[in-house]
Amino acid sequence: MATYTLDINNAEHTVEVAEGTSLLWVIREHLGLTGTKYGCGIAQCGSCTIHIDGSPTRACIMRVDNLKEGQKITTIEGLSENGDHPLQLAWIEAQAPQCGYCQSGQIMQATALLEGNSSPSRDEIKTYMNGNLCRCGTYMRIVKAIELASEEQIATR
Amino acid sequence: MNTTTPSIDRRQFLKTTSGVALFIGVSGMLPLAISCKNEKEIQLQLEKHPLTAWVQISEDGQITIYNPAAEMGQGSMTSLPVLFAEEMDADWSKVKVAFSPQDVAIYGTEGWRPGTRILMSAGSRVTKSYFEVMRNAGAQARYVLLASAAKHWQVPIAELGTDQGFVINTQNDEKIGYGELIPYLEMPETLPDFTPEQLKQPKDFRLIGRDIPRTEIPTKVDGSAQFAGDVRLPDMIYGVLERGNLHGAKPTLTNESEILAIEGVLKLVPFDYAIGIIASSLEQALAAKKLLKIDWSDAEATGFNSEEIFDEYEKIAAENKKGRIITEIGNVQQALRSAARTYTVDFKNDYVCHAQMEPLNSVVQLTEDLKNAEVWAGSQQGGDGKLGVPEALGIPPENVKINLQYLGGGFGRRSMTDFVVECVTLAKEMAPRPVKLIWTREDDLTYGAYRPLSLQRLTASTDRQGNITSLSHCVVADNGNLATSGIRNAYYDIPNQFAESRGISRGIRLKHWRAVGHGPNKFAIEALLDDIALDQGTDPVELRRKLMVKSPRALATLEKAVEMANWDTPSVAGRAKGVAFLERSGTLGTGICEISVNRDTGKIKVHHFWSAIDAGVIVQPDNVRAQMEGGILMGMSSVLKERITMVDGRIQQSNYHDYQLLRFEDIPETIETEMIASTEHPQGVGESGTPLVACAIANAFLKLTGKRLRHLPFTPNRVLAVLNN
Numbered sequence: 001m002a003t004y005t006l007d008i009n010n011a012e013h014t015v016e017v018a019e020g021t022s023l024l025w026v027i028r029e030h031l032g033l034t035g036t037k038y039g040c041g042i043a044q045c046g047s048c049t050i051h052i053d054g055s056p057t058r059a060c061i062m063r064v065d066n067l068k069e070g071q072k073i074t075t076i077e078g079l080s081e082n083g084d085h086p087l088q089l090a091w092i093e094a095q096a097p098q099c100g101y102c103q104s105g106q107i108m109q110a111t112a113l114l115e116g117n118s119s120p121s122r123d124e125i126k127t128y129m130n131g132n133l134c135r136c137g138t139y140m141r142i143v144k145a146i147e148l149a150s151e152e153q154i155a156t157r
Numbered sequence: 158m159n160t161t162t163p164s165i166d167r168r169q170f171l172k173t174t175s176g177v178a179l180f181i182g183v184s185g186m187l188p189l190a191i192s193c194k195n196e197k198e199i200q201l202q203l204e205k206h207p208l209t210a211w212v213q214i215s216e217d218g219q220i221t222i223y224n225p226a227a228e229m230g231q232g233s234m235t236s237l238p239v240l241f242a243e244e245m246d247a248d249w250s251k252v253k254v255a256f257s258p259q260d261v262a263i264y265g266t267e268g269w270r271p272g273t274r275i276l277m278s279a280g281s282r283v284t285k286s287y288f289e290v291m292r293n294a295g296a297q298a299r300y301v302l303l304a305s306a307a308k309h310w311q312v313p314i315a316e317l318g319t320d321q322g323f324v325i326n327t328q329n330d331e332k333i334g335y336g337e338l339i340p341y342l343e344m345p346e347t348l349p350d351f352t353p354e355q356l357k358q359p360k361d362f363r364l365i366g367r368d369i370p371r372t373e374i375p376t377k378v379d380g381s382a383q384f385a386g387d388v389r390l391p392d393m394i395y396g397v398l399e400r401g402n403l404h405g406a407k408p409t410l411t412n413e414s415e416i417l418a419i420e421g422v423l424k425l426v427p428f429d430y431a432i433g434i435i436a437s438s439l440e441q442a443l444a445a446k447k448l449l450k451i452d453w454s455d456a457e458a459t460g461f462n463s464e465e466i467f468d469e470y471e472k473i474a475a476e477n478k479k480g481r482i483i484t485e486i487g488n489v490q491q492a493l494r495s496a497a498r499t500y501t502v503d504f505k506n507d508y509v510c511h512a513q514m515e516p517l518n519s520v521v522q523l524t525e526d527l528k529n530a531e532v533w534a535g536s537q538q539g540g541d542g543k544l545g546v547p548e549a550l551g552i553p554p555e556n557v558k559i560n561l562q563y564l565g566g567g568f569g570r571r572s573m574t575d576f577v578v579e580c581v582t583l584a585k586e587m588a589p590r591p592v593k594l595i596w597t598r599e600d601d602l603t604y605g606a607y608r609p610l611s612l613q614r615l616t617a618s619t620d621r622q623g624n625i626t627s628l629s630h631c632v633v634a635d636n637g638n639l640a641t642s643g644i645r646n647a648y649y650d651i652p653n654q655f656a657e658s659r660g661i662s663r664g665i666r667l668k669h670w671r672a673v674g675h676g677p678n679k680f681a682i683e684a685l686l687d688d689i690a691l692d693q694g695t696d697p698v699e700l701r702r703k704l705m706v707k708s709p710r711a712l713a714t715l716e717k718a719v720e721m722a723n724w725d726t727p728s729v730a731g732r733a734k735g736v737a738f739l740e741r742s743g744t745l746g747t748g749i750c751e752i753s754v755n756r757d758t759g760k761i762k763v764h765h766f767w768s769a770i771d772a773g774v775i776v777q778p779d780n781v782r783a784q785m786e787g788g789i790l791m792g793m794s795s796v797l798k799e800r801i802t803m804v805d806g807r808i809q810q811s812n813y814h815d816y817q818l819l820r821f822e823d824i825p826e827t828i829e830t831e832m833i834a835s836t837e838h839p840q841g842v843g844e845s846g847t848p849l850v851a852c853a854i855a856n857a858f859l860k861l862t863g864k865r866l867r868h869l870p871f872t873p874n875r876v877l878a879v880l881n882n
Contacts, residue, residue, distance in 0.1 A: 017440070018440060042814065068222045090866060091374075097371075097374055097378065098229075100377030100565070104380045107378060127821075132821070135568075136514075139819075139820075140790075146282045
């Protein structure tokens with residue numbers, strides 16, 4: 001057992017867990033931030049996508065002891081105060097989710113895409129998002145939501 | 158209808174400053190207004206009067222409507238309350254939705270079988286089976302409000318109307334909000350039953366048929382939507398099971414003391430088919446699971462090699478004795494004897510798995526005396542809605558409280574209750590502590606319950622004019638029952654038909670998988686039709702026009718799809734279109750896809766998919782479109798990529814690296830859906846897209862290459878083998 005202090009969504013959290021514990025279990029079961037989901041545990045589905053210093057990361061294969069001092073973690077809960085990040089609003093406008101289970105990870109991945117490339121082409125979107133699975137088949141609407149948010153971003157500049 | 162006067166004083170309703178619960182009877186039961194804060198009083202009243210509680214109104218006009226069905230992404234959390242709110246004439250902007258209690262006597266539907274109430278979210282029947290239930294309940298709620306306003310204003314009820322949350326006096330335009338009416342609420346002596354004519358007419362619909370943003374989507378984009386695996390309770394501990402990869406095999410644990418010595422492990426729980434571990438944390442449970450040393454017995458599936466089994470299935474199809482007869486129309490033998498041409502074709506499909514994004518899980522807490530249970534689960538319900546828990550514990554259903562959660566995908570998997578009953582078994586050992594059971598993705602895939610592997614042998618005959626005079630369809634499958642849906646051809650004018658199923662047990666766990674038997678059976682039927690069309694030099698659409706001569710609704714979907722896809726204009730070089738028609742869950746649909754094939758890799762690319770459906774009255778158009786899109790993508794995934802295989806009975810796949818699903822890179826450029834306008838009763842749409850895919854793709858492939866795909870999935874290897882043959 002060891003103690004770890006994590007900066008998650010700009011708040012400090014301290015946990016006592018065994019070395020090697022998956023960051024996903026720390027976030028979900030120990031800290032109760034359950035918006036990040038478990039889908040496969042082997043980084044094949046993207047449901048557990050969070051940001052570490054703004055970079056999308058699969059929390060499932062990240063050991064809590066591999067985090068470096070000062071790294072900032074963002075989960076879906078920390079993306080916005082009121083669920084009103086432009087991507088979240090676009091997601092609602094496109095009525096993208098069905099069961100919703102993969103959507104936190106999809107949104108976190110998409111956020112990183114738009115932060116790096118404000119007007120991605122359809123092909124660029126598909127390539128960037130390809131690591132995120134959706135069994136319900138909402139891919140078409142996710143692409144639409146990202147395009148909407150990107151247009152909105154450009155329009156409000 | 159019950160017309161006896163209640164024994165309590167009608168003025169005697171309790172209210173608090175935070176509002177009143179308006180419990181509205183569905184079948185003419187006398188309703189009561191009860192404080193929604195006073196749970197004890199509610200319970201007392203519910204015992205005295207079998208009531209149904211569909212809506213709560215508070216004084217500020219906020220309305221909570223109950224959804225009796227499961228929400229697995231198919232939209233019940235919106236479409237059912239929309240039906241209620243439409244008839245209640247509620248202000249939708251003030252509506253919130255909550256899951257109803259899992260109480261079948263109150264919230265069940267007879268839509269599956271008249272005379273029997275069940276709670277069940279499966280078979281694409283939620284909207285269909287609750288359409289009248291919700292509308293009647295909403296109309297009765299409106300009636301109570303009108304009657305109360307009439308009494309309050311001392312005017313005849315006939316002079317009153319409603320308008321989106323207000324009762325209006327049509328004589329003087331005075332109005333009062335539903336919430337403001339609460340102090341004056343009075344229960345009428347009797348509640349009318351509403352005939353269909355007395356309910357709103359389609360021309361007056363404000364909500365039904367309009368796109369209403371789904372009520373729970375905001376919580377699905379901000380991470381707050383709760384699934385069963387998200388539940389956290391004080392003193393909660395974790396359970397996992399090791400079930401192995403041979404279904405039904407019995408475990409002998411050989412290192413029990415080593416496991417019990419692991420930090421955090423609290424208990425080992427034996428099952429017939431698994432070893433259960435209970436631990437303080439999830440990571441401790443999972444770590445211990447990896448260290449289990451188990452000797453597994455043989456099981457029924459021992460020796461079963463799924464890749465080699467089709468020879469045996471072909472032999473069974475060739476046997477003279479018939480299996481279970483499903484269709485027998487006219488005289489197929491005679492038609493075959495007098496035929497100008499006959500066709501016999503075999504079709505095959507491998508097992509597929511649900512692979513829903515949320516691996517199975519549940520949370521169960523028992524009282525120390527084991528006499529009461531509380532359950533949190535994302536379930537498709539079933540029967541009395543108590544998920545097998547009363548039987549597992551030997552306690553009455555009323556002692557079991559089910560807290561229904563959102564499902565991270567259902568597709569038929571979550572109407573099985575194994576993942577709940579397992580958790581009950583664990584929770585029994587640790588009562589009163591709540592136990593959270595997690596299935597890993599490996600558990601979920603390897604110990605899944607699959608769509609059966611099957612062989613279809615079809616024989617058709619045509620006369621000298623090219624008319625199809627008979628169709629004979631034999632399906633050989635692991636569990637005959639699961640493999641027979643879709644075998645009927647009610648919309649094709651084929652005068653002689655025979656269909657049967659021959660069951661064979663392999664000891665593999667099986668289940669309904671989205672569209673059940675329709676995927677494989679419609680693949681067979683629709684691909685055979687295109688075979689015949691090619692042989693005759695007929696256009697496949699023209700062939701179907703002839704077959705649909707007595708089915709105008711089917712024909713309408715065909716013509717619409719043909720128009721959408723520009724069927725009569727040939728595709729550009731290297732692409733081709735394929736068509737398929739089927740009926741599923743009462744919805745008629747024609748699908749057309751356009752594909753290309755990479756002849757070096759064997760990869761099929763779907764460029765476009767068009768579908769036209771007749772699903773009766775459409776309650777939520779955009780949601781229907783979403784279900785068709787999602788169903789078609791799931792269809793593509795299973796048709797092009799997915800297979801579960803067994804070697805010596807052992808399941809060979811375990812996670813998304815070896816059971817691959819369709820990804821963003823493989824989506825079509827467009828998926829378009831049109832809904833034929835209809836006043837017929839709403840039908841089911843959730844499973845209407847998926848089964849169109851195999852046949853549409855196979856038929857497009859035939860057009861493009863002249864070659865035939867017969868074995869699902871159409872993996873690149875299989876495509877190459879067919880191309881190079």
